[in-house]
Amino acid sequence: MRSTSSRRLNGFTLVELLVxxxxxxxxxxxxxxxxxxxxxxxxxxxxxxNFKQIGIALHNYHAADRKxxxxxxxxxxxxxxxxxxxTEYYGKGWGVRIxxxxxxxxxxxxxxxxxxxxxxxxxxxxxxxxNRIKLFACPSDPQDELIFIGGSHHQWPNHPRGIMFYKTxxxxxxxxxxxxxxxxxxFLQCPTIDGDGMLLNVRPVRIRDVFDGxxxxxxxxxxTGGEVGTxxxxxxxxxxxFTTLFGINGPASIPGDGVFTRTGNDxxxxxxxxxxHFLRADGSVKFESENIDHxxxxxxxxxxxxxxxxxxxx
Numbered sequence: 677m678r679s680t681s682s683r684r685l686n687g688f689t690l691v692e693l694l695v696x697x698x699x700x701x702x703x704x705x706x707x708x709x710x711x712x713x714x715x716x717x718x719x720x721x722x723x724x725x726n727f728k729q730i731g732i733a734l735h736n737y738h739a740a741d742r743k744x745x746x747x748x749x750x751x752x753x754x755x756x757x758x759x760x761x762x763t764e765y766y767g768k769g770w771g772v773r774i775x776x777x778x779x780x781x782x783x784x785x786x787x788x789x790x791x792x793x794x795x796x797x798x799x800x801x802x803x804x805x806x807n808r809i810k811l812f813a814c815p816s817d818p819q820d821e822l823i824f825i826g827g828s829h830h831q832w833p834n835h836p837r838g839i840m841f842y843k844t845x846x847x848x849x850x851x852x853x854x855x856x857x858x859x860x861x862x863f864l865q866c867p868t869i870d871g872d873g874m875l876l877n878v879r880p881v882r883i884r885d886v887f888d889g890x891x892x893x894x895x896x897x898x899x900t901g902g903e904v905g906t907x908x909x910x911x912x913x914x915x916x917x918f919t920t921l922f923g924i925n926g927p928a929s930i931p932g933d934g935v936f937t938r939t940g941n942d943x944x945x946x947x948x949x950x951x952x953h954f955l956r957a958d959g960s961v962k963f964e965s966e967n968i969d970h971x972x973x974x975x976x977x978x979x980x981x982x983x984x985x986x987x988x989x990x
Contacts, residue, residue, distance in 0.1 A: 719815040720948050723845075723898070724961050726811045730846060730896055731959040733777035734770075743882045744895075745773035747848045747875030747917045749795070750867045759869075759878055766795040770848055770875050771812060771912040783807050796914050797825075797839060799832035805841030805913045812912045814845035816947040817900060824907040825915075837907075844912035847899045847944065848875030849954075851919050852977035854941055867917050872978040874957055875917055883957070887980040890958035894920070894976050897944035898952035900929055902936040909936070918942050920977045924951055925966040 738744050749767025751759050768787050775784035783804060790798035796805070806822070813820060822840040833839060851871030867877035874881050874895040886893050897918065901909020910916060922943045925931040929945035946952035951965045957979070964973070975983035 716816065716948070720963075723814045723816065723946075723948065723953055724963070726814070727846070727896065727898075727953050727955045727961040728959070729778065729811050730774070731955045731961065733774040734895065734955075735959055736777040737774050738883060743880040744874065745770045746878055746880050747850055748867055748877050748914055750877050750915065762793075764793040766793070766797055766914060768796050769912075769914045769916045771809070771844060771846070771916060772796070772914075775809075778809070778811055780807075780809065783809075802832060802839060805839075805911060808842045809844070809912055812844040812846050814898065814946065817845055818947070819843065819901050819904045819906075819909060821904070822907060823901065823909045823911045825911060840907070841911035841913050843901060843909045844916065845899050845910075845946070846896050846912070847910060847916050847918045847942075849873040849894045849897055849920065849944075849977055850876055850917035851921075852974040852981075853921055854919050856941060867915075871917075872981060874979055877917065881979065885979060886957050888975075888978060888983065891956055891960065892976060893957040893979050894954045895957045896955040898946040898948075898954070899942070900931060900936070900945045900947060903930070906936075908938065910938075910942070918944060920944065920973050923966070923970060923973060924964060924968060931966075 734744055748769035749760075749765060751762050751765045767789075772784065772787055775781065775787075786804050787796070787801055789795075790801060792798065795801070805825070808820075821843060822835070823843045824837065825839040825841050827838045850873045851868055852873065854868065856867055869876055869878050874886075874893060883890060897920070899910050899918070919941050921941060922928070924943070925945045926943040927933050928935070928937040928939050929943045930936050931945045931947060932943060944952055944954070948963070951963055951968075953961055954964050954976075955961050975981060
C-alpha cells in the first residue's frame with residue numbers, strides 16, 4: 677500500500693504579517709523625527725557657515741577700504757541739497773559691494789554707476805539680480821526663488837512680470853527703532869542714514885565707530901519671505917536694511933504670525949525652530965532666541981548706545 681506523507685507549507689500567516697507591518701510602522705514613527713532633526717541640524721550648520729563667510733567678506737572689505745560697506749545707496753527725490761551730488765538714485769547695496777570677497781568677482785565687475793537715476797535698475801545692470809548667490813540663501817527656507825521688485829513700466833524690463841531679483845535670507849541691521857526714515861517736508865521716505873546700527877543708507881561705519889564692542893553688536897540677521905510661489909520676499913541687490921524693533925519671528929513674518937507682509941520695517945526671522953542667526957560685528961555668528969528680551973536685542977543692535985549687558989543676558 678502506498679503511503680503519502682503530509683508536507684508542511686512554510687510561510688507567514690496573515691496575523692504575523694500584520695504584526696511585522698505594525699512593528700515597522702512604529703519604528704518609522706520613532707525614527708522619522710530623529711531623521712528630520714538631524715537634517716535640520718545640518719541645514720542650521722550650513723546657514724551658520726554662510727553667515728560666517730559673509731562676516732569674513734565684510735571684514736575683508738573693511739581691511740581693503742578701511743570701512744564697512746554702506747548698507748545701500750537709496751536716494752529718493754531729495755528736495756534739499758543733494759546727497760553725493762544726486763537728487764535721486766538707486767545704487768548697489770552691501771550684498772553687491774562684498775561680492776569680490778565672496779568669490780563673485782565676475783558678477784561684481786558688471787555693476788557700475790549708471791547714467792541717470794536708475795542705477796541697479798538701469799538697462800545694463802537689471803539682469804544681474806537674476807544671479808543666485810549661494811551664501812545669501814538659507815537651506816531651511818523652502819522659498820528659493822526670484823522676488824518681484826517692481827512693474828515693467830521701464831523700456832528695459834528683464835522679466836515678463838516685471839523686474840525680478842533673486843531672494844536673500846540675509847539682511848543688514850540698520851537700527852533698533854526704524855530702518856526707514858519717515859517722510860518730512862524735505863524728502864520722501866527713504867532708508868535711514870543716521871541709524872544706530874552697522875549697515876546704513878549712504879553712510880559707512882568703521883570698526884572705530886563701534887563703541888559698544890564688536891562682539892556685542894549685530895550686523896547681519898536672518899530673513900524669511902512669503903509662501904513658495906508668491907515671489908514675495910527680500911532681494912540681495914538693494915533695499916536690504918532692517919530694524920530689530922519687532923523682535924525675532926515677529927509680526928509680518930510667516931514664522932511669527934503666519935503671514936508675510938513687506939512693510940519697510942520688517943522682522944528678522946527664520947525657519948530654524950526657536951530663533952534665527954545673527955552675524956556680529958566681530959565676525960562671530962550666534963543663534964539668537966525668538967524669546968530674547970527686547971531691551972537686550974536693542975542693546976545688541978546699537979553700535980554706540982552705551983548699554984551695559986552681560987553674557988548671562990544673551
